[in-house]
Amino acid sequence: MSRLIERWNSPTRDFTQANVAAAHRLHERSMFDDAALADLLDAYPRDQLGVFTMGDDPVAWKSWRRGDAGSLSGAELLAEVKAGRLWLNLRHTNHVAEAYADLATEIFGQVEADTGAKTFKHDLGLLISSPNAQVFYHLDTPLVMLWQLRGRKRVWVYPREEPFVTDAQIEKVVLGESAEQFDYDPAWDARAEVFDLEPGVMVSWPQNAPHRVENGPMLNVSLSIEFLTPEALLRANVLYANGIMRRTLGHKPGPVETRGVAAIAKFAMARGHKLLSPGRPRSAPVPKTFEVRADKAA
Ligand SMILES: [Fe+2]
Numbered sequence: 001m002s003r004l005i006e007r008w009n010s011p012t013r014d015f016t017q018a019n020v021a022a023a024h025r026l027h028e029r030s031m032f033d034d035a036a037l038a039d040l041l042d043a044y045p046r047d048q049l050g051v052f053t054m055g056d057d058p059v060a061w062k063s064w065r066r067g068d069a070g071s072l073s074g075a076e077l078l079a080e081v082k083a084g085r086l087w088l089n090l091r092h093t094n095h096v097a098e099a100y101a102d103l104a105t106e107i108f109g110q111v112e113a114d115t116g117a118k119t120f121k122h123d124l125g126l127l128i129s130s131p132n133a134q135v136f137y138h139l140d141t142p143l144v145m146l147w148q149l150r151g152r153k154r155v156w157v158y159p160r161e162e163p164f165v166t167d168a169q170i171e172k173v174v175l176g177e178s179a180e181q182f183d184y185d186p187a188w189d190a191r192a193e194v195f196d197l198e199p200g201v202m203v204s205w206p207q208n209a210p211h212r213v214e215n216g217p218m219l220n221v222s223l224s225i226e227f228l229t230p231e232a233l234l235r236a237n238v239l240y241a242n243g244i245m246r247r248t249l250g251h252k253p254g255p256v257e258t259r260g261v262a263a264i265a266k267f268a269m270a271r272g273h274k275l276l277s278p279g280r281p282r283s284a285p286v287p288k289t290f291e292v293r294a295d296k297a298a
Helices: 034-043 074-084 096-114 167-174 185-193 229-249 259-277
Strands: 006-007 018-022 052-054 065-068 088-091 122-127 134-138 143-150 153-157 194-196 201-205 213-216 220-228 288-292
Touching: 034 074, 034 088, 034 122, 034 143, 074 088, 074 134, 134 167, 153 201, 167 229, 167 259, 194 201, 220 229, 229 259
Parallel strands: 065 288
Antiparallel strands: 006 018, 018 201, 052 065, 052 088, 088 122, 122 220, 134 213, 143 201, 143 220, 153 194, 153 213
């Protein structure tokens, strides 16, 4: 099989440490055409399907709403995505469909061979989204690669530092206390790195870096691939422990440090805390407030 990653446009040693871009050939495969997407939507567990809509203003992140795909077939749902303002997130496709499990093996085989990274907890999330739809300013707990397959979108990646984000805000996301979206100032765009994604482009950024996305005026299909490395797992656990210490001991953590004895102790503490408090309340999932219906009148 031919290589999926054609060329890295950034030094491979920067992978997971800085913003990186690469050229890929995944979009040339037929597994992302309309018929294959409709079949995947039919096969995908409906109760796990993320269905969202949102307003136009990139600052108004509270306009993000979760919905339900109702009884629409995969083909009908795809038609509604093309016509409407929807954002479908099919998380863990590699746990649902064999073709995506094979793809995860192929992608991470090449990424690890090229960059030397050791990765695990692979989650291939397929994003099928409407013309002009957007994802508001937010950050993710694990590392992320975004592979563009159909359509065009613009991605802004912001520095992982104040004022763009504080450690306390990252801790809240890692602890699951807050939705991953939070306040953003459009003036910050001047400090962001901007990527114009078209089919065949992949970008990745450092763990927890804030970012936002705006689609071009066409259907978009992308793979949002989440993963961890040993260092990323350690960082997530240090942030988790810092968050617990900030809450229970009134402790004000210093800079996030993933080296040394303190980091190992925090890793152990975070692991222990998660084991001892399995019922710890996390933020409630966004309730479903709309249902997608086929617009027969259209
Ligand atoms: Fe994200």
